Every structure is written in C-alpha cells, then in structure tokens.
Amino acid sequence: MTSQTTIDKSPQGPAPEPAPAKGLRGHPWLTLFAVAVGVMMVALDGTIVAIANPVIQRDLEASMADVQWITNGYLLALAVALITAGKLGDRFGHRQTFLIGIAGFAAASAAIGMSDSITLLIAFRVLQGLFGALLMPAALGLLRATFPAEKLNMAIGIWGMVIGASTAGGPILGGVLVEHVSWQSVFFINVPVGVLALAMGLVILKDHRARNAPRSFDIVGIVLLSAAMASLVWGIVKAGESWGWGSGSTWGFIGGAVALFALFAVWETKVKEPLIPLGMFRSVPLSAGTVLMVLMAFAFMGGLFPVTFYLSGVMGLGPVDSGLHLLPLTAMMIVSSPLAGALITKYGPRVPLVGGMVCTAAAMFGMTTLTTGTSTLVMSLWFALLGLGLAPVMVGATEVIVGNAPLELSGVAGGLQQAAMQVGGALGTAVLGAVLSSKVTSEFAGNWKDAGIPVPPDPRLEQVAEFGAVPAELDKAPGMTPDLASKIGAVIHDTFLSGMGLAFTVAGVVAVVAVLVATLTKRGENAEAGGGAVHI
Structure with a gap:
C-alpha cells in the first residue's frame, strides 16, 4: 500500500468554506469578473506585441536579439518574480498585491509607449513584467479563497478561458492598433483597461489571508x-x-x-520558510502539470514568434491581415476553452490534456510545410488545430497545479503555474529564435551561391533574412536588375523558411514530450475535497 503524507490547510484541519458574500465586496462571480479584467491585460501583452514586433524593429532599427528581448524581457521578469509575488500575496493579502500590480502595469505600459529607443522599451517591458507578476498569482489566490469548493473548478476554467482567449486574441487586436493607430497604441491601450480594473478591484475585491501564511521571505x-x-x-x-x-x-x-x-x-x-516548498513536488500530478505548462508555452510562444515574421515578411501581409490570418487560432481557443473546461470537470484532466498536446504536436509539424505559396486555407487549418490543442492545456494544467496545493500556499501555486508558463514562453522564444537564426547563418551563403548570384553575399542581407523580409529599397541599389533582385529575394525567403521549418520541428518534438507528461496528470484531490487536505 502506498503511504500518504497529508498537508492540512490550518492547524485545526481543513479550511472552512468561504462565507456567502453580502453586497458587492467579496461576491464570487463579481470577484471573478474583476480579476479577469486585470488578468486579461497581462495575458494579452504576452502576444499582442508579436504583431507589432516587425514595425518596432523597423522603426527603432532593432536587431533580431533586440526584438527577442522585447518578448523575453517581459516573460523573464514575469517568470522570475511570479513565485515571490505569490508569497507576497500570501503574506500581505492578495487584494493588495493585485491592486498594486494593476496600477504599476498600466503605468509601465504608458512608459513603454513613450519610449524612443529599443533600450528604454526593453527596460520598461521588464518593469511591466514585474508588476504583471504581482497580479497574476493574486488573481488565483482570490478565486481560491472566494469560491466554494463545488464551484471552484468552474471558476478556474473560466479564468483559464480568459487567459487563453486573451493570449490568442493579442495578434488580432495588435494588428488593428498597429496598422490604424501606431505600435505605441499597443501599450497605451493598457492605461484605460488598468484604470477600469483598479476601480473594480477597489469596490469588489475582499482581502483574504491564509492562517498559515508565511511570515518571512x-x-x-x-x-x-x-x-x-x-x-x-x-x-x-x-x-x-x-x-x-x-x-x-x-x-x-x-x-x-x-x-x-x-x-x-x-x-x-x-x-x-522556502520560496518553493519542494514537498509540493512529491505530488506527481502537480509536478507533471508544472512541466506540461512549461512545454506547452515553449511550443506555443516560441512558435508564434517566427509566424508573425512569416506573415509580414514572406507573405507580405500588413499588421491587420496578419492578425486576421491568425483568427482561426484565436477563434478555436475561445470556442474550445469552455468545452475543455466542461470535459475536464466531468472526466478529469488527463484525456483532454493528452489530446490537446497531440493536436499541438500535429500543428507544429504541419507548419513546417509552410512556403511562399501556401494558401490561406492551409494556414488556417494548421492555426485552428493549434488553437484546439492549446485550450485544454491552459485550462486543465491550471486546475492540476492549483488544485493540489493547500490554501496557505495558494499564492505560491498560482505563481508556480504562471511562472511555468512564462518560463516556457521565454525559453521557447529564445531557443526557437536561436535555432532559426543559426539555421539562417549556416545556409545563407550556400543558398546565395546556389542561386548563381554574381556578387559576394551581403552580411546586411543575411541579417534581413532572419526576419524573412526583402528590403523595399533593394531594387534601387546600384547595379540592381529585376532578375538579380528576384534571385536575392528568393534566397532571403528560402533561407528564412528553412530556419522556421527547423524551429517548428523542434517545437513539435517538445509537444510530443508533453504528450507523455500529460499522461501523469489527474484531478487535484484537495480540490475534490472542497479545500481539505492535500494528499501527496
């Protein structure tokens, strides 16, 4: 017989059910709505910038590494600070950390919009990520403390749906703002949303602090x-x-x-009082859920990075059209998230999570076939399959991680869940961006020679090939002929596509590994028990 270690949520036993709320403050569904507005803002910023990256790169004359750090600086700051932020919420109250996070995030967004150099932009993106880290685990902590056990899974499912829809909707909203306003508006939009979230939080959110919250850091x-x-x-x-x-x-x-x-x-x-109580990881499902979030975000965020340059550079699409081409991804995530939540609530997370990662792997391998002549229909099929695969993972892995943690560690669990996602996203962007860049560097000169171009390879065009875009001024270069310009353009596109194909292959292999990890997940026992003990 397997022995079990029981972690109670208080010295007296299981934590009591939340008392029914009277009025606005502490009302469970209003609390969910209030935190969803703030969470939506942070999740949106993880991908909304993807469509703006090509325009920022041209406007601020940034390198590939600079553009990577626009995303990586944000995700890395989130990842590094999330667990600490969860501890702060457990110690001083999740309401306070949520409100501070909202105010700081909106202010940092305004500062980014006013930046006139890539260095300042990246610095403020890091600051934005730090404030975002304050509110993400606080949101989960507030839900965990506010909702009765029988409705917590539904609330977490809706919360996961908001994150999924916001993450997927970023490219579309970003495309509209970049094309019709400016890239700065992608960040300025967070100011009114932040003001709304702050006002709602002040009126609706109720402070909750666990009895066994940590007293030191x-x-x-x-x-x-x-x-x-x-x-x-x-x-x-x-x-x-x-x-x-x-x-x-x-x-x-x-x-x-x-x-x-x-x-x-x-x-x-x-x-x-450790930052992360390692005893939590004796739970195989909790550990598997954490690893699964890392692998899913690695494939998704890392894969989205080259896709935006493929759409803008290789296919020649503007920001709005690029966002619209990603609409099948967005729509499928929005549609399948509540369905995934219902399936997970009824049958448990294992089968939906395994199925989701199978779809994700298939989509990644499918996107290795994208070329300059790929039709919109074929692209849409792969993007839709990716959205179908991601939704169950975003909803289900959240339940697995948070549902296996005791109440006094709800902030840590929320921080761990989000840290896993941001670490995966940062590593995915870094690794797949590096894979693409290395492939371009290794093949550019050979492709140039094979094309029969009579002049030596231009290092500046090799750098351009990392973005897949043919410079608009190429045909005006001295001695340039239409035939020569066409050959150079083909080299740039073919070299980029080779790098992107290798990046998607790596993402597909990672997704296959995630399928195996997903078989180890199951519903959190303490979530089923309604906030009782956690059996590890």
Whole structure:
C-alpha cells in the first residue's frame, strides 16, 4: 500500500468554506469578473506585441536579439518574480498585491509607449513584467479563497478561458492598433483597461489571508532562482545572436544556470520558510502539470514568434491581415476553452490534456510545410488545430497545479503555474529564435551561391533574412536588375523558411514530450475535497 503524507490547510484541519458574500465586496462571480479584467491585460501583452514586433524593429532599427528581448524581457521578469509575488500575496493579502500590480502595469505600459529607443522599451517591458507578476498569482489566490469548493473548478476554467482567449486574441487586436493607430497604441491601450480594473478591484475585491501564511521571505532563494533563470535565457539568446552553440561563453552561462538551479534546490531544503516548498513536488500530478505548462508555452510562444515574421515578411501581409490570418487560432481557443473546461470537470484532466498536446504536436509539424505559396486555407487549418490543442492545456494544467496545493500556499501555486508558463514562453522564444537564426547563418551563403548570384553575399542581407523580409529599397541599389533582385529575394525567403521549418520541428518534438507528461496528470484531490487536505 502506498503511504500518504497529508498537508492540512490550518492547524485545526481543513479550511472552512468561504462565507456567502453580502453586497458587492467579496461576491464570487463579481470577484471573478474583476480579476479577469486585470488578468486579461497581462495575458494579452504576452502576444499582442508579436504583431507589432516587425514595425518596432523597423522603426527603432532593432536587431533580431533586440526584438527577442522585447518578448523575453517581459516573460523573464514575469517568470522570475511570479513565485515571490505569490508569497507576497500570501503574506500581505492578495487584494493588495493585485491592486498594486494593476496600477504599476498600466503605468509601465504608458512608459513603454513613450519610449524612443529599443533600450528604454526593453527596460520598461521588464518593469511591466514585474508588476504583471504581482497580479497574476493574486488573481488565483482570490478565486481560491472566494469560491466554494463545488464551484471552484468552474471558476478556474473560466479564468483559464480568459487567459487563453486573451493570449490568442493579442495578434488580432495588435494588428488593428498597429496598422490604424501606431505600435505605441499597443501599450497605451493598457492605461484605460488598468484604470477600469483598479476601480473594480477597489469596490469588489475582499482581502483574504491564509492562517498559515508565511511570515518571512527566502531572500537567498529569490536571488538564486532569479540568477538561474536569467543565466539560462541569456546564454540561449546570445548563442543564437553572436556567440554560437560551440562557444565556451554559451555553455558557461547554461552550465552556470544548472549549478544555480541545483544550489537553489539544496537551499530550499535547508531554509525554514522556502520560496518553493519542494514537498509540493512529491505530488506527481502537480509536478507533471508544472512541466506540461512549461512545454506547452515553449511550443506555443516560441512558435508564434517566427509566424508573425512569416506573415509580414514572406507573405507580405500588413499588421491587420496578419492578425486576421491568425483568427482561426484565436477563434478555436475561445470556442474550445469552455468545452475543455466542461470535459475536464466531468472526466478529469488527463484525456483532454493528452489530446490537446497531440493536436499541438500535429500543428507544429504541419507548419513546417509552410512556403511562399501556401494558401490561406492551409494556414488556417494548421492555426485552428493549434488553437484546439492549446485550450485544454491552459485550462486543465491550471486546475492540476492549483488544485493540489493547500490554501496557505495558494499564492505560491498560482505563481508556480504562471511562472511555468512564462518560463516556457521565454525559453521557447529564445531557443526557437536561436535555432532559426543559426539555421539562417549556416545556409545563407550556400543558398546565395546556389542561386548563381554574381556578387559576394551581403552580411546586411543575411541579417534581413532572419526576419524573412526583402528590403523595399533593394531594387534601387546600384547595379540592381529585376532578375538579380528576384534571385536575392528568393534566397532571403528560402533561407528564412528553412530556419522556421527547423524551429517548428523542434517545437513539435517538445509537444510530443508533453504528450507523455500529460499522461501523469489527474484531478487535484484537495480540490475534490472542497479545500481539505492535500494528499501527496
């Protein structure tokens, strides 16, 4: 017989059910609506910038690494700070951290919109991510403390649907704003949304603090985890940008990250109140849900990065048309999220999660076939299949992670769930961007020679090939003929497509691994028990 360790939510036993709310403050469904507005803003910003990236790159004359850091700086700041932010919410109240996060996120968004250099933009994106980290786990903590057990799964399902729909809807809204207003408007839009979320939060949200909330902070753990994540992503990005995968610097940073993660794990077993109680990971379903979120976000966020450059550079589409071509992805996520939530509530998360990652893997391998002549219908089929696969994972993995954590660690669980997603997104963007860039570097000169172009390869055009776009001024270059311009354009497109195909192949392999991980998930036992003990 397997032994079980029981973690109670209070010294007296299971935490009591939330008392019925009177009036607006603390009303469960109004609380869900209030936190959804704030969460929507943060989730939207994870992808809305994707469509703006090509325009930002041209306007601010940014390199490929700069453009990667527009996304990576945001995701990495989120990932590094989320678990710490969850601890802050557990200690000082989730309402307070949520409201501070909303106000800071909106202010940082305004600062980004007023930035006139890529350095400032990336710096404010990092600040934006830090404030976003405050409100994401706080939202889950508020839901966990507000909803009765029999309705918590439904609330988390709706919460997951909001994140999924916002993440998928980013490219469409971004396309409209970039084409008809400016790339700055992609960030300015967060200001009125933030004001609305702040006003609703002040009126509706009720402060909740667990009886066993932590009283101190694991500063050493915060430093070790932050340094490990930063070292890992920095090494991967620089490998694709300039160092190369055979460089000692690249493996020095990656090796340093592994050592820091190991030190972090050792330290967490020694400290009285650890940043992440490692005992949580004795739960195989919770561990599997965390890994699954990392792998799903790796494939999705990493795959979305080259797609936007494919649509704008290779296919020559404007921001709005690029967003519209991603509409099947958005629509399928919006439609399938509540369906996935219903299936997970009735049958448990395992089968929907496995099916979702199978669809995701198939879509990734399918997108390796995209070419300059791919029809809109074929693209739509692959994008729709990707949306169908992502929705169950976003909804189900959230339930698996949060449903297996005790109430006093609800902020940590919320932070862990979101940190897993942001780490996966940052690593996916960094790794797949580096794979694409390395492939372009290795093939450009050969493709140039095979095309029979009589002049030496231009390093500036090799850099352009990383974005898949043929410079508009190419045909005006001295000595340029229409035939020569056509050959150079074909080299740029073919080299980019080769790099993108390899990136999607890597994403597909990662999704296949995620299928295996999904077989280890199951419904959280404490969620079924209505907030009782967690059996590990």
